[in-house]
Amino acid sequence: MNNYGGCTGQLDLKSKFTVTYKHVTEELWENYHFVGNTGRVTVFTTRPYSEAFTTQRLDHTDFPLYTAQKADYEPLLYCGFCNLFDRYLQRLLPDAPEQLLKSRPAHKPPLQIWLLFRTRGAADAAKEHINEAIAEKLDIQNFSSSNTFRVTDLGCSVGPNTILAMQNIVDAVELKYQSQGHNTPEFQVFFNDHASNDFNTLFTSLPPHRKYYAAAVPGSFYSRLFPNASLHFVFSSYALQCLSQVPKEVLDKSSPAWNKGRIHYSNASDKVVQSYAAQYAKDMECFLNARAQEVVYGGFIVIIIPGRPNGLPHSQAIANMVGEILGSCLLDMAKKGTISEEKVDTFNLPTYFASPQEVEAIVERNGCFRLERMEILPQAIPSGNFSRGKVTSSQIRAGMEGMFKEHFGEEIIDELFDALHKKLDESSIFESGNGSTLFALLNRIATV
Amino acid sequence: MNNYGGCTGQLDLKSKFTVTYKHVTEELWENYHFVGNTGRVTVFTTRPYSEAFTTQRLDHTDFPLYTAQKADYEPLLYCGFCNLFDRYLQRLLPDAPEQLLKSRPAHKPPLQIWLLFRTRGAADAAKEHINEAIAEKLDIQNFSSSNTFRVTDLGCSVGPNTILAMQNIVDAVELKYQSQGHNTPEFQVFFNDHASNDFNTLFTSLPPHRKYYAAAVPGSFYSRLFPNASLHFVFSSYALQCLSQVPKEVLDKSSPAWNKGRIHYSNASDKVVQSYAAQYAKDMECFLNARAQEVVYGGFIVIIIPGRPNGLPHSQAIANMVGEILGSCLLDMAKKGTISEEKVDTFNLPTYFASPQEVEAIVERNGCFRLERMEILPQAIPSGNFSRGKVTSSQIRAGMEGMFKEHFGEEIIDELFDALHKKLDESSIFESGNGSTLFALLNRIATV
Numbered sequence: 001m002n003n004y005g006g007c008t009g010q011l012d013l014k015s016k017f018t019v020t021y022k023h024v025t026e027e028l029w030e031n032y033h034f035v036g037n038t039g040r041v042t043v044f045t046t047r048p049y050s051e052a053f054t055t056q057r058l059d060h061t062d063f064p065l066y067t068a069q070k071a072d073y074e075p076l077l078y079c080g081f082c083n084l085f086d087r088y089l090q091r092l093l094p095d096a097p098e099q100l101l102k103s104r105p106a107h108k109p110p111l112q113i114w115l116l117f118r119t120r121g122a123a124d125a126a127k128e129h130i131n132e133a134i135a136e137k138l139d140i141q142n143f144s145s146s147n148t149f150r151v152t153d154l155g156c157s158v159g160p161n162t163i164l165a166m167q168n169i170v171d172a173v174e175l176k177y178q179s180q181g182h183n184t185p186e187f188q189v190f191f192n193d194h195a196s197n198d199f200n201t202l203f204t205s206l207p208p209h210r211k212y213y214a215a216a217v218p219g220s221f222y223s224r225l226f227p228n229a230s231l232h233f234v235f236s237s238y239a240l241q242c243l244s245q246v247p248k249e250v251l252d253k254s255s256p257a258w259n260k261g262r263i264h265y266s267n268a269s270d271k272v273v274q275s276y277a278a279q280y281a282k283d284m285e286c287f288l289n290a291r292a293q294e295v296v297y298g299g300f301i302v303i304i305i306p307g308r309p310n311g312l313p314h315s316q317a318i319a320n321m322v323g324e325i326l327g328s329c330l331l332d333m334a335k336k337g338t339i340s341e342e343k344v345d346t347f348n349l350p351t352y353f354a355s356p357q358e359v360e361a362i363v364e365r366n367g368c369f370r371l372e373r374m375e376i377l378p379q380a381i382p383s384g385n386f387s388r389g390k391v392t393s394s395q396i397r398a399g400m401e402g403m404f405k406e407h408f409g410e411e412i413i414d415e416l417f418d419a420l421h422k423k424l425d426e427s428s429i430f431e432s433g434n435g436s437t438l439f440a441l442l443n444r445i446a447t448v
Numbered sequence: 449m450n451n452y453g454g455c456t457g458q459l460d461l462k463s464k465f466t467v468t469y470k471h472v473t474e475e476l477w478e479n480y481h482f483v484g485n486t487g488r489v490t491v492f493t494t495r496p497y498s499e500a501f502t503t504q505r506l507d508h509t510d511f512p513l514y515t516a517q518k519a520d521y522e523p524l525l526y527c528g529f530c531n532l533f534d535r536y537l538q539r540l541l542p543d544a545p546e547q548l549l550k551s552r553p554a555h556k557p558p559l560q561i562w563l564l565f566r567t568r569g570a571a572d573a574a575k576e577h578i579n580e581a582i583a584e585k586l587d588i589q590n591f592s593s594s595n596t597f598r599v600t601d602l603g604c605s606v607g608p609n610t611i612l613a614m615q616n617i618v619d620a621v622e623l624k625y626q627s628q629g630h631n632t633p634e635f636q637v638f639f640n641d642h643a644s645n646d647f648n649t650l651f652t653s654l655p656p657h658r659k660y661y662a663a664a665v666p667g668s669f670y671s672r673l674f675p676n677a678s679l680h681f682v683f684s685s686y687a688l689q690c691l692s693q694v695p696k697e698v699l700d701k702s703s704p705a706w707n708k709g710r711i712h713y714s715n716a717s718d719k720v721v722q723s724y725a726a727q728y729a730k731d732m733e734c735f736l737n738a739r740a741q742e743v744v745y746g747g748f749i750v751i752i753i754p755g756r757p758n759g760l761p762h763s764q765a766i767a768n769m770v771g772e773i774l775g776s777c778l779l780d781m782a783k784k785g786t787i788s789e790e791k792v793d794t795f796n797l798p799t800y801f802a803s804p805q806e807v808e809a810i811v812e813r814n815g816c817f818r819l820e821r822m823e824i825l826p827q828a829i830p831s832g833n834f835s836r837g838k839v840t841s842s843q844i845r846a847g848m849e850g851m852f853k854e855h856f857g858e859e860i861i862d863e864l865f866d867a868l869h870k871k872l873d874e875s876s877i878f879e880s881g882n883g884s885t886l887f888a889l890l891n892r893i894a895t896v
Binding site (some may be wrong): 033147148186187188190195197198199204206213214215216217218219224225226227228229230305309 | 595596634635636638642643645646647648651652656661662663664665666667670673674675676677678
């Protein structure tokens with residue numbers, strides 16, 4: 001396969017810079033996972049290092065907080081272009097940024113430097129479930145007519161996590177074929193996200209020696225994206241909690257479900273909760289209908305979403321608690337006159353956190369898939385000698401900043417996320433809230 | 449299908465701006481071709497309109513030159529985001545740029561405005577050949593085992609031309625299926641180019657109501673890009689004249705093929721010409737070997753390349769003449785001391801313009817394809833009341849600027865292309881040179 005974006009000719013120069021630089025392909029992809037409990041990388045920036053470094057230190061997160069080198073929350077600097085990474089050790093490498101900039105001519109622009117946090121938790125557990133499911137339940141006899149095994153990550157975003165997940169699936173399927181004495185098929189991996197996703201960066205981040213043919217597919221996974229019966233394994237991590245849209249009724253003043261003074265359904269009226277739940281069910285139905293046509297009989301869908309245990313009130317799920325606090329920050333700003341109340345009333349978060357029972361009912365109603373497995377994954381809540389409010393606020397900012405900017409204007413963003421950071425630190429949600437991640441494995445069954 | 453990037457809700461606003469705005473999908477994609485004789489669009493910029501407008505007027509081309517409204521060379525402004533286009537009529541719409549900027553909030557950023565030139569010529573002829581080949585020679589019985597028809601554009605670049613070409617192939621194949629009483633298959637179209645191609649822009653430019661599932665595949669077409677036997681129709685236009693690399697010998701001082709004082713093989717020693725021809729043959733062999741594995745039996749490859757008629761000396765092909773003049777501009781600058789002679793000696797253009805005989809021999813040697821058709825397409829050399837040197841210089845700058853910047857530095861670019869423009873205008877190459885476009889149709893045959 002091609003050596004995309006590699007600049008291996010410059011390794012000597014880099015090895016002078018730091019002896020701890022290592023090839024990502026040799027160690028990073030293999031052994032580490034990223035960003036806390038989400039299984040999804042926090043990409044703070046893909047801007048040039050100099051800018052990124054300044055911006056991050058000022059706006060997004062405090063580097064020194066992380067330099068304590070907690071074993072389960074270790075910061076790394078990763079260059080998406082060179083496929084090289086390094087530990088972030090500010091004291092040991094005080095001039096690292098300058099050195100990297102000096103070596104910039106060696107990188108073709110843009111220089112991509114990401115700050116990652118590696119940890120164990122949900123991603124590890126999900127990986128184990130997937131490997132087990134492939135080993136025990138994937139019936140490759142179903143696929144004998146095709147010499148290509150097609151995998152997709154729906155809502156892949158940008159960064160190492162999608163690449164890691166795809167690599168893991170390919171490896172596990174390959175092992176299965178070999179263990180059953182079959183020839184290994186060729187693999188084709190489709191990275192899907194909205195057309196606005198930064199596919200250019202994703203492409204330059206692909207590992208040079210991958211075992212699959214890579215492709216990108218733009219568009220919403222709530223509609224058709226692939227030809228009939230062309231997929232063998234669908235993966236979607238931390239994407240299906242995003243609704244296709246905010247339910248219309250909650251923005252409609254004349255509706256009993258109008259969500260005045262709130263930005264989410266937690267602690268809202270039953271009508272609001274019902275509107276959100278109905279939107280979720282409708283979106284999931286679209287998702288499953290589209291996939292039912294695209295996935296071959298015997299093919300798998302793995303869904304990983306932030307959710308809540310059966311019976312847990314919405315208001316006790318951490319994700320909802322954070323939304324509630326974010327809403328209260330906006331209301332505070334409205335009281336101060338920084339933004340208008342009208343602006344708050346016309347904004348709602350397009351996310352929903354489902355329970356296993358809800359997912360089960362939707363899958364059953366659809367009828368094209370058997371729910372092989374449903375698990376609640378262990379949730380690694382950030383802990384250590386740093387502000388959890390700051391980390392959570394930074395992560396939410398990284399993922400949702402655009403949405404807030406568009407609705408409220410750029411000028412309020414710093415104030416909003418500073419306020420969120422402080423309120424989160426004052427709250428007890430990390431102790432009292434429930435942060436469950438749901439893992440669901442679906443098997444496409446032949447329907448009569 | 450999804451309505452990618454459409455902002456149809458803003459049509460009223462736009463229709464106030466100009467009554468000549470039209471839906472691309474309704475007329476533009478159907479009826480027009482772009483950029484002179486190449487079948488490939490000249491994308492001057494994808495920057496915001498304000499920047500683009502200024503930059504273009506200053507650096508790249510003189511808008512007024514084109515406002516004469518020659519029937520066969522008409523300038524258009526195209527918004528890749530709205531999928532709308534308009535004639536560029538400076539006098540009729542003097543405030544067009546400002547108006548569009550005012551309406552910018554209606555566009556999600558980035559606003560994509562391209563200046564295109566539409567014309568008839570090679571692209572039309574190629575389209576006719578393709579339609580004829582599909583109607584008469586594509587044996588769809590070969591594909592009965594698949595309900596998906598897979599097409600790719602290798603070296604697609606960004607802009608309307610790839611989308612137009614793919615749409616045409618899909619339409620023609622659909623017609624063929626219908627005319628033979630078969631069910632229409634689903635179509636999947638893979639847009640391929642180097643990982644550095646602007647796929648993000650390409651994705652936001654896809655027509656909202658397309659008849660195919662779209663995907664992008666990053667990487668060099670001189671190596672494998674797709675699974676075995678997965679493609680039915682391969683298309684490549686104005687891409688295969690680019691070599692995978694400059695032949696090593698021509699940069700090697702100790703080699704008899706060292707190309708001192710020149711940047712291309714035209715008028716160079718036989719050894720240099722042989723090195724280029726050998727690199728071309730080797731690259732084409734890699735291309736055909738990779739495609740032989742990827743294309744199903746009975747599948748087609750259409751190759752469109754700038755070339756030269758059999759027997760024509762390299763030095764009489766327009767493309768080579770332009771390279772020769774470009775080299776002389778660089779030598780002039782070396783004499784003046786603007787750049788070093790060493791810099792010129794270490795630079796060579798990685799392009800080769802083949803004859804039908806050469807292509808035929810390479811296809812025959814490969815043995816996996818039957819050459820169904822080889823044509824020389826009519827070449828529409830720009831003519832009219834404007835500077836052809838300026839147009840040609842601008843087109844070359846648009847395509848190759850990056851390569852020159854990287855080797856010689858940004859500061860010489862304006863001077864270089866100004867000099868090229870003037871030398872081209874003083875030359876008689878548009879009268880005396882030969883600018884042939886080759887069209888080749890290959891059919892994947894079963895090999896014993």
